[in-house]
């Protein structure tokens with residue numbers, strides 16, 4: 001049996017090189033002002049999908065939502081072994097929080113259709129919420145396995161997956177289709193293949209070449225040099241659930257917190273201990 005995997009990959013600001021222009025006045029990320037990289041854990045999500053293809057047969061489709069420049073991560077996916085790559089770009093999606101992002105991505109997954117696995121990274125290094133994957137699973141109404149460490153086996157429509165539970169592992173059996181969020185210890189992402197790079201490096205999304213006429217785009221398509229690109233209308237998205245209008249979260253300020261206190265306090269695991277801890281946290285304004 002061949003398995004069809006969809007991988008959700010995100011281009012993120014390189015948080016090791018943040019500048020003062022990192023955030024716009026409205027509290028959203030100023031992506032244009034930041035160097036970008038492939039979200040680290042999404043490389044492991046891609047590798048998990050490629051592993052399913054290698055071991056059991058199937059296909060891998062990569063989807064990213066972002067500005068035209070996000071097509072970089074799609075080319076990267078093609079260089080490593082993805083069969084299909086889709087750029088979801090639409091100005092009306094700008095400023096989406098995880099609620100809106102997961103809605104848009106789940107609509108894109110539904111539009112691709114006919115899938116067995118959706119793989120995501122556990123979290124993205126810019127938002128760090130780890131909510132997008134689980135929220136997508138809820139919207140797709142499919143089971144989710146978070147913290148995927150290993151694909152133990154797949155038989156028919158049942159996958160045996162090992163997940164990291166902090167101080168140990170748990171092996172779960174899940175019915176397909178399912179969504180899994182992948183951690184960085186799960187695998188070693190494969191490098192680019194020289195052949196695949198030569199075949200795919202010239203591919204561009206229409207949004208990357210805004211001056212191109214429709215004839216030119218058609219010509220590029222015929223030459224196999226056009227990346228697939230969708231907007232919100234292509235995935236039948238309800239516009240009110242996308243972008244700022246679909247996002248209840250507002251980020252007012254980002255602060256760099258430097259913890260100065262050294263050492264630790266041991267709290268006994270009793271009712272009195274917990275009360276003491278809460279009093280302390282409220283007292284130093286960590287809570288409340």
Ligand SMILES: Cc1cc2nc3c(=O)[nH]c(=O)nc-3n(C[C@H](O)[C@H](O)[C@H](O)COP(=O)(O)OP(=O)(O)OC[C@H]3O[C@@H](n4cnc5c(N)ncnc54)[C@H](O)[C@@H]3O)c2cc1C
Pocket residue numbers: 008009010011029039041042045063064065066096097098099101105119120121122123124125126127128129130131132133249251254
């Ligand atoms: C400082 C800061 C604070 C924020 N706080 C909140 C908050 O409290 N609540 C909130 O709802 N939003 C918040 N956001 C916005 C949130 O980061 C964005 O909505 C983001 O698009 C999705 O969330 P994430 O980056 O946290 O992704 P995560 O949930 O950490 O990402 C998990 C996985 O989902 C997939 N994924 C995520 N985004 C995309 C994408 N665009 N395309 C393809 N795959 C994707 C990837 O596989 C990724 O590894 C915040 C952003 C910033 C910069």
